[in-house]
Amino acid sequence: MRNLATIKKHLILCNGEQCTIKGANKIIESIRRTIKRCGLHDHIHTTRSLCNGRCEDGSIVIIYPDAVWYKNVDETAADKIVKKHLMNGQIVKENLLFKQETKNHG
DSSP: OOOGGGOOEEEEEEOSHHHHHTTHHHHHHHHHHHHHHTTOTTTEEEEEESOOSOGGGOSOEEEETTTEEEOSOOHHHHHHIIIIIIHHOOOOGGGEEEEOOOOOOO
């Protein structure tokens, strides 16, 4: 059983029909392999989801708590997302669909 207290990021990986047609299953397995190979497994949780409502932009990867949505993710982009975003906090601009800006209410 995983210790949820160590989880820092949660990836929601679209596995809806359109994303699956665009290779979502291979992309999900690629992301999971890269996370494990980079030693991030204890800090990153991945979840397959059904449609996220952006079929035209698939394959979709969403990262929380960063509130970043990536579009047109293929295996190359998946590798960049793990190595640039998850490891170094850098946005993969060429695949960025949306980044929710947070407001400080304090």
